[in-house]
Amino acid sequence: MIVTGSSESRLSELRKYTIGGSITTHYVISSNPNVNGVSPSSQYSTYPYTIIYYLGRITYTDIIQSNGDSTTTYSLTAQGTNNPIFIDTPIYQDPKKENIISNPKIDDDVFIVRQALSVQEQNYRLQYVTNLVELTTYAGGNYFNIINNS
Numbered sequence: 001m002i003v004t005g006s007s008e009s010r011l012s013e014l015r016k017y018t019i020g021g022s023i024t025t026h027y028v029i030s031s032n033p034n035v036n037g038v039s040p041s042s043q044y045s046t047y048p049y050t051i052i053y054y055l056g057r058i059t060y061t062d063i064i065q066s067n068g069d070s071t072t073t074y075s076l077t078a079q080g081t082n083n084p085i086f087i088d089t090p091i092y093q094d095p096k097k098e099n100i101i102s103n104p105k106i107d108d109d110v111f112i113v114r115q116a117l118s119v120q121e122q123n124y125r126l127q128y129v130t131n132l133v134e135l136t137t138y139a140g141g142n143y144f145n146i147i148n149n150s
Contacts, residue, residue: 001077001078001080002075002076002077002078003075003076003077003078004073004074004075004076005073005074006071006072006073006074007060007072007073007074008072009060009062009070009072010053010055010060010072011027011038011051011053011060011062013055014027014028014036014037014038014053014055015027016028023038023042023044023051024038024040027053030053030054032054033054033057033059034054034057035054036054036055036056037053037054038051038052038053039052039053039054047064047065047066048063048064048065048066049062049063049064050062050063051064057076058074058075058076059074059075059076060072060073060074061073061074061075
């Protein structure tokens with residue numbers, strides 16, 4: 001079974017970064033539909049240009065007119081479940097991930113509010129602390145260990 005249709009041109013995906021020369025120096029060349037590249041049988045000497053190229057085992061044909069208009073058609077020979085690009089795994093939808101279209105934004109500029117308790121500030125409630133256990137749990141377990149007081 002052959003699947004055909006029209007699409008946007010994908011010829012730019014095969015372009016090399018070269019200046020000058022012919023189409024063979026500008027694009028990856030391939031005569032095999034299983035290998036990505038522009039077919040050497042493409043006719044690009046007179047208008048309308050016909051450029052045949054292969055991308056992802058799909059054959060694309062770009063027809064470029066002299067006024068710059070272009071049409072792109074594709075064809076693919078479907079092989080059913082024997083196709084190497086056929087996905088044979090169960091697909092399910094997670095309702096918690098619906099309408100997620102991009103990665104989450106991570107804000108690394110986090111401001112942590114610390115307890116505003118100074119070391120030199122007088123604690124009047126210390127008169128109610130009667131043993132060491134109450135001292136370690138006083139103010140949420142935060143106490144100051146002063147090693148050198150000079």
